[in-house]
Amino acid sequence: MRLxxxxxxxxxxxxxxxxxxxxxxxxEGAKIILWDVTDKGQQVVNDLISDGAKALFxxxxxxxxxxxxxxxxxxxxxxxxxDILINNAGITKDRTLLxxxxxxxxxxxxxxxxxxxxxxQAVVPIMKEQNYGRIVxxxxxxxxxxxxxxxxxxxxxSAIIGMTKVWALELGRFGIxxxxxxxxxxxxxxxxxxxxxxxxxxxxxIPVGKWGVPDDIANGYLYLASDEASFVSGICLTIDGGAAx
Numbered sequence: 001m002r003l004x005x006x007x008x009x010x011x012x013x014x015x016x017x018x019x020x021x022x023x024x025x026x027x028e029g030a031k032i033i034l035w036d037v038t039d040k041g042q043q044v045v046n047d048l049i050s051d052g053a054k055a056l057f058x059x060x061x062x063x064x065x066x067x068x069x070x071x072x073x074x075x076x077x078x079x080x081x082x083d084i085l086i087n088n089a090g091i092t093k094d095r096t097l098l099x100x101x102x103x104x105x106x107x108x109x110x111x112x113x114x115x116x117x118x119x120x121q122a123v124v125p126i127m128k129e130q131n132y133g134r135i136v137x138x139x140x141x142x143x144x145x146x147x148x149x150x151x152x153x154x155x156x157x158s159a160i161i162g163m164t165k166v167w168a169l170e171l172g173r174f175g176i177x178x179x180x181x182x183x184x185x186x187x188x189x190x191x192x193x194x195x196x197x198x199x200x201x202x203x204x205x206i207p208v209g210k211w212g213v214p215d216d217i218a219n220g221y222l223y224l225a226s227d228e229a230s231f232v233s234g235i236c237l238t239i240d241g242g243a244a245x
Contacts, residue, residue: 001027001028001029002028002029002222002226002227002228003025003028003029003030003084003222003225003226004028004029004030005029005030005031006029006030006031006083006084006225007030007031007033007079007080007081007082007083007084008025008030008031008032008033008082008083008084008085008086008225009033009035009072009075009082009084009085009086009119009123010022010025010032010033010034010035010086010088011035011036011060011062011086011087011088011089011115011119012035012036012062012088012089012090013032013034013035013036013041013044013088014034014036014038014040014041014044015036015038015040015188015189016186016188016189016214017088017138017183017186017188017214017217017218018034018036018086018088018089019044019214020213020214020215020217020218021086021088021214021217021218021221021222022034022044022048022055023048023218024215024218024219024221024222025084025218025221025222025225026048026051026053026055028222028226030053030084031053031054031055031079032045032048032053032054032055032056033055033056033058033075033078033079033082034048034055034056034057034058035057035058035059035060035062035071035089036057036059036060036089037059037060037061038059039059041057041058041059042057042059044057045057054079056075056078056079058071058074058075061111061115062087062089062111062115062116062118062119063110063111063114063115063118064118065114065118065122068115068118068119068122069122072119072122072123072126076126081126081130082123082126082127082133083127083130083132083133083134084133084134084135084136084225085119085120085123085127085133085134085135085136086136086137086221086225087115087116087119087120087135087136087137087138087160088138088221089111089112089115089138090111090112090138090156091107091108091111091112092108092150092153093107093108093152093153094149094150094153095149095151095152096148096149096151097151100151100152104152105151105152107152108152108153108156109152109155109156112153112156112157112160113155113156113159113160116137116160116163117163120135120137120163120167123135124171124176127171127174127175127176128171128174128176130175131174131175132175132176133171133174133175133176133177134176134177134224134225134226134229135164135167135171135176135177135178135179136178136179136180136181136221136224136225137160137163137164137178137179137180137181138157138160138180138181138183139157139158139160139161139164139180139181139182139236140153140154140157140182140183140184141182141183141184141238141240141243142154142157143157143158143160143161143182143236144182144238145243157182160180161180161182161236164178164179164180164234164235164236165178165234168233168234169234172233177224177229177230177232177233178233178234179224179229179232179233179234179235179236179237180235180236180237181217181220181221181224181236181237181238181239182236182237182238182239182240183212183216183217183239183240184206184212184238184239184240184241184243185202185203185206185211185212185240185241185243186211186212186213186214186216186217187211187212187213187214188214191211202243205243206240206241206242206243207241207242207243208241208242209241210241211241212239212240212241216239217239220237220239223237224237
């Protein structure tokens with residue numbers, strides 16, 4: 001097993017990519033700390049435990065720094081360490097520039113960007129003490145090519161690429177790697193809510209001719225979180241069927 005006895009904290013783990021990642025990591029031997037803002041996360045953890053995994057659910061908003069700090073302390077006390085941080089939680093509140101409200105801007109920034117900062121800053125001291133850690137954050141291929149009506153979302157996903165490169169420089173000497181993944185169009189509840197015309201246009205721009213599924217991204221998270229990627233740090237791995245080229 002590629003993550004045997006590793007402790008992995010996964011944010012936004014109750015649905016979509018986060019759920020697929022929690023399930024995949026558990027199969028690879030990881031102990032799972034699953035964070036989400038919905039109570040559905042508890043059922044996910046119950047299912048993981050039923051399948052033989054060790055798992056803990058915590059209802060946490062990554063945008064709430066105090067809550068993050070407290071939850072990290074509880075999780076560390078529960079499992080004794082935290083080896084892997086998957087900064088997966090994210091939201092969208094799409095609007096064109098001239099129609100976007102300050103609240104829509106602030107909401108997306110607080111979860112997608114400040115949330116990643118909060119979680120990473122809270123977990124890194126534990127990783128530093130261990131002299132071991134894997135940080136993998138969710139960017140997006142729109143950070144590379146832009147996307148109509150997503151000023152707030154694209155800003156956060158572009159910033160994550162930059163933060164990842166900084167963390168690779170700052171944390172490498174402590175045995176910690178920092179990378180991110182830039183998914184393309186992945187079939188989740190979030191993308192299912194998009195207008196059908198938008199979905200068709202998205203498919204037309206994917207060279208491999210199909211949408212991705214959550215497991216495609218979970219596989220990327222798994223590689224970057226594993227010891228196979230011990231010499232990989234500061235990169236953004238694009239998983240989008242060639243759409244960002």
